[in-house]
Amino acid sequence: MEKFNIFCKTLDNLRQIKDYIGPFDAVTEAGLIGLFSICFEQAWKAMKDILERYGYDHMETNSPKMVVKLAHQAGIIKDVDGWLHALEARNKVPQAYDRKVAESIISMTKKEFLRIFSDLEREIEKNWI
Numbered sequence: 810m811e812k813f814n815i816f817c818k819t820l821d822n823l824r825q826i827k828d829y830i831g832p833f834d835a836v837t838e839a840g841l842i843g844l845f846s847i848c849f850e851q852a853w854k855a856m857k858d859i860l861e862r863y864g865y866d867h868m869e870t871n872s873p874k875m876v877v878k879l880a881h882q883a884g885i886i887k888d889v890d891g892w893l894h895a896l897e898a899r900n901k902v903p904q905a906y907d908r909k910v911a912e913s914i915i916s917m918t919k920k921e922f923l924r925i926f927s928d929l930e931r932e933i934e935k936n937w938i
Contacts, residue, residue, distance in 0.1 A: 812858040813933055816851040820926050823848040826918055838915070842905045845918045849873075849899045852929055856880040859937050873899070885932060891925045898922070 823844045829837065853873040860870055860879055869875045873896055881889040898914050905911040 810938060812855040816855040817930060819848040819851045820930055838911050841915050842902055842911055845914060846899055846902045848926055849895055852926055856885055886929060888925050891921055895922045
């Protein structure tokens with residue numbers, strides 16, 4: 810469960826985002842967005858690893874979107890819309906030089922994405938390890 814352990818470590822780092830209150834300087838903003846992006850990457854890779862362990866390796870698991878949808882079908886995640894929203898935000902990370910995009914990613918991480926990441930952590934620990 811190496812990929813899951815890495816995801817948990819990145820989630821622990823991301824949880825620190827709650828300690829930061831804007832407005833942010835450019836370096837802090839980039840760091841917070843980077844933590845979100847890394848956590849999302851590790852989350853979908855952990856889901857992919859679990860899906861493959863449980864026999865879903867014959868299905869399409871090469872993209873985050875496919876993994877999210879398959880993880881929902883398998884019962885690993887409940888809030889597929891939240892995960893697709895997180896994927897959309899992750900895809901906007903390269904445009905985070907735009908302050909509105911950056912602020913939106915940080916805000917949504919605090920309001921929604923931390924919850925879905927934490928839900929994933931609990932679900933895997935409870936039912937998939």
